[in-house]
Amino acid sequence: MSKDLEAAGAKTAENPLFTWEGKPTIAEIIPLGLQHVLASAMGVVAPAMIIAGVCDLSPADETLLIQASLIMTGIASLIQLFPLFGRIGTGLPIIMGAAFAYVPVFQTIGADFGIGTILGAEVVGGIVAIVVGLFIKYIKHLFPAVVTGTVIFTIGLSLYPIAIRWMAGGEGTAMFGSPINWLIALITLVITFIFTNFCKGILSQGSLLFGIIAGTIVSIPFGMLDLTNLADAGWVALPGVLHFELDFAPAAMATAAIVYVVNCLQNMGGVAMTTNAVEHRIPTSREYTGGIVSLGIMSVLGAFIGAIPQSTYEQNTGIIISNGVKNRLVFTFACLVFIVAGFFPKLAALLTCIPQPVIGGAVIGVFATITVSGLELIIEGGFTDRKKLIVGTSIALGLGIYHVSGCLAGPGMPEWVSSIFGASELVVSAIAAIILNLVLPKDAEAIAEAEAARQEPEVE
Numbered sequence: 001m002s003k004d005l006e007a008a009g010a011k012t013a014e015n016p017l018f019t020w021e022g023k024p025t026i027a028e029i030i031p032l033g034l035q036h037v038l039a040s041a042m043g044v045v046a047p048a049m050i051i052a053g054v055c056d057l058s059p060a061d062e063t064l065l066i067q068a069s070l071i072m073t074g075i076a077s078l079i080q081l082f083p084l085f086g087r088i089g090t091g092l093p094i095i096m097g098a099a100f101a102y103v104p105v106f107q108t109i110g111a112d113f114g115i116g117t118i119l120g121a122e123v124v125g126g127i128v129a130i131v132v133g134l135f136i137k138y139i140k141h142l143f144p145a146v147v148t149g150t151v152i153f154t155i156g157l158s159l160y161p162i163a164i165r166w167m168a169g170g171e172g173t174a175m176f177g178s179p180i181n182w183l184i185a186l187i188t189l190v191i192t193f194i195f196t197n198f199c200k201g202i203l204s205q206g207s208l209l210f211g212i213i214a215g216t217i218v219s220i221p222f223g224m225l226d227l228t229n230l231a232d233a234g235w236v237a238l239p240g241v242l243h244f245e246l247d248f249a250p251a252a253m254a255t256a257a258i259v260y261v262v263n264c265l266q267n268m269g270g271v272a273m274t275t276n277a278v279e280h281r282i283p284t285s286r287e288y289t290g291g292i293v294s295l296g297i298m299s300v301l302g303a304f305i306g307a308i309p310q311s312t313y314e315q316n317t318g319i320i321i322s323n324g325v326k327n328r329l330v331f332t333f334a335c336l337v338f339i340v341a342g343f344f345p346k347l348a349a350l351l352t353c354i355p356q357p358v359i360g361g362a363v364i365g366v367f368a369t370i371t372v373s374g375l376e377l378i379i380e381g382g383f384t385d386r387k388k389l390i391v392g393t394s395i396a397l398g399l400g401i402y403h404v405s406g407c408l409a410g411p412g413m414p415e416w417v418s419s420i421f422g423a424s425e426l427v428v429s430a431i432a433a434i435i436l437n438l439v440l441p442k443d444a445e446a447i448a449e450a451e452a453a454r455q456e457p458e459v460e
Helices: 003-014 026-054 059-081 100-112 115-134 145-167 179-198 207-222 228-232 250-279 285-303 314-323 328-343 345-352 356-379 385-403 415-421 425-439 444-455
Strands: 096-098 310-312
Touching (some): 026 059, 026 100, 026 356, 059 328, 059 345, 100 115, 100 250, 179 207, 179 356, 207 356, 250 285, 250 314, 250 425, 285 310, 356 385
Antiparallel strands (some): 096 310
16 A cells, blocks of 8 residues: 555544544534535525526515525435435435526526426426436446546536636626725635645634635625625525426426436536545446436425425535545535525525625635546546547537537527537536547557446445
8 A cells, every 4th residue: 555545544544524424523513514505505596596587586486496495405415415215315425506507498498487387397307317317327337437537527627617707706796807806816715725735633624614704804894795685584484385386388398308317417427526536436326326316306306395406516525625524424514504594594695695706716726626636537547548539529529619609509500409518518528528438449448447347346
C-alpha cells in the first residue's frame, strides 16, 4: 500500500466523520450538515419560483411550491441515505433537490396549460423513470470508467457558469456584474480558501459554511443582506395535498417522458460521481436502479403536493470530494433541516436571504474539485489515444452545442430536439461518450476493464 493510502486509512480510522456509520459529535454534525444546506438551498427554491412566475401563481401558491420543494428535497435525500426495503435509494450520501433540467420544458407547459398540467406530467414522468430504473442493469456495461469520468468532468464544467452568475450577483438583477458583487464574491472565495487550506479539524472540513457566514457578514455594510423575504414569511404552514388539481394533457405527458429519460442519465452521473468520491469505484447496478427508481417514486408523490421533480445535486458531492466527510449523520441532519424549513417559512426565507455573490464565491472551488475528480477517473491507468478521442470529442460536442444558441433550432428541426439535446451539456456529452466507447476498437485497458466488470460481484 502506498504512503498516501496508508495516511488516508489512518485518517479514516481516527475520525468518524470519514466513515459511513461513525458517530461524530453534535458540534461536528451541525456545521458540516449546514454547509450542505446552504450550498443547495438556492437551487432548491429557484425552480419553484420560476415555475410560479410562469404560471402566474399568487404569492401564497408560490410559497406552497417552495415549501413542497424543500420537504421533498429532505425526504428524497433521506431515502438515498436509508434505502426503503434496501432497494429504493442508493445507500449513498447524496443530496437530492429540485432539478433545473425540467425548468425549460415546464415553463412551456405552464405557459400553455398551467400548473396542474405540469404536475400531471410529473406523475407520468415519474412512472417512466421507475421503468427505466428497473431495467438499468441491462445497460450498466455502457458506463465504464472513461464514460463515467467524461460525465463527471462535464458536470463539473457545467457548474462553472452557475457559480460565475452567482458571483456576479445573480443574472437578471439590477447590479449584475457590478464591482461590489465581485468584491464580495472574491472576499468570500479567499476566506473559504483560507479555512480549507490553513485551518484544521472542523474549521477546514466546514470551510464552505464558515466562508458563507463570513462573506455574509462582510456584505452587510454594503446593503447586500436583504431580509425582506424573512419579514414577509409566516411562521408555520402545512403543504396542501392536491392543492393544485392534476391535469393530464397528452402533449405535456409525452414531452415530460422524454425529459425524464434524459434526467435518468444525469442521475446516473450523479450516482457515479458519489461512489467515486466516497469509495473510488463504479456504481453497481443496484445503486443505479435504487437511485432512478427512488427518483421516479418521489416525483409521483411530489406531484400531489406541488414539488418540482428531483435530481442529484453535484455541488454537494463536490463538498465530499473537498473535505472527505461522508458520515451518514451529517447528511441526515441536512435532510432534517430541509424538511423543517418546509414547514417553517421563516426558516426557508432565511436560506434565501444569503447574497448570491457570497454563495458563488464559496462554491466555485467545490465545483472545481468535481471537474478534477472526473479527470482523475479518466486518466486512471493511463491517458491513451482512445481515451483522448472519446473524452475530447464528447466534451466538444456537449459544450459546443449547448453554448451555440439555436444550433439545433433551425428550419425543419423539431422543437423537441433543441429542448432535449440543447438544454444541457451533459446529455450530448454522455451519449457521445457511450457511442464512441462502443464503436472504437478497444485497447488492452478497455478489454481488461470490461472483463473485470463481468467477473466482479455486485456490492451490496
